[in-house]
Amino acid sequence: MKTRYGSTICILIGALALAGCGSEAPPAQEREAQAAEAPSADQPVMGPERRVLAFGDSLFAGYNVDAEDSYPAKLEAALRANGVNARVANAGVSGDTSSAGLQRFVFTLDAQGETPELVIIELGGNDLLRGLPPAQTRDNLDTMLAETQKRGIPTLLMGMRAPPNLGEAFVNDFDTIYPDLAKKYGAQLVPFFLESIYQRPELIQPDRIHPTEKGIEELVAATVANVREALPKAPAS
Template structure:
């Protein structure tokens, strides 16, 4: 009996000490994900990876963040490259942060088209077993109230329809802040990216925590 209890204790100890498997986050989007005009290590993906490695909530769990941002991409272009991005990864990502739509808006393209593309991308990621966090964007007021309503509303609508987490505004705390953006007034500088990462980090931690 004592031998059996000892073996059980040792078995439980081995299980408890077993290291957790590494996790991968895919940062899929446009120039906001690509680190436009920033030096290596200053963009969203590397700053988020560093924050996750230091996360107390994740307890030092190994997390790699893969940057898949392409400057200038619209939702149509992002949708077109989704499959080959996944095919080129060594391991399937556990979580994707999907951020697209800003270029559609800046070009005055149809919110309905952007919605259809983002919905298709969310469904494609989910079909491949990848958890999705959808990052929302806001529209410029000069596009008119109807456009702003339709564009900004597409993100919560897609998130709700597909049962995924919505991070309401990817540039939260950074947009229209002169000290946090580049000279173009739109893209975040390194300090701005740091603010973005700090604000989105709890949501990313919760998503990774929910993955068994």
């Protein structure tokens, strides 16, 4: 069955599999230490610092790119360029399914020096790769959103979409997860995080899986407005 995904389906499936390629993930303690570390920035900025936690898999961790070229680092730079004194902590871990993310979610939140003003959650692609039941993905993301709600932290959910070759029922069950949970918890939503690049193979690395540095820049450009909208208003000086 042909859809608008068409000939790019292999790239899309590969992008959903980001964490399944490359070297093995480091030990849990090392991963958590890396995840809690925020990228540095040299730009002078004005106003109160706005702390954001970017929590996800290798779409956030940044496969085969320098740390300063990862999505959280480039997002931080884009926010600063738009007048937001942002500090974005990169809590992306390659290989994470939603279950693995859930296991470290509370630890990562507690490990932040200060409570973040916004948490961005980007998980689910590896669940698709492994053919995990959508109900399991939904439950894991639901638990994470319940945790941020309990702590009073605004959340931005980066949605994913299942490729059509997984079947109509599976696609429907998976694709409704993100809008349903965003509505349930009053979270902001990017319906499909890869929308801006999945039909542009020149923005995918030669492995046909991971975004290039330019691809990451495109993802940031397409979503920085969503992040700004999701951030609560800065307190008055």
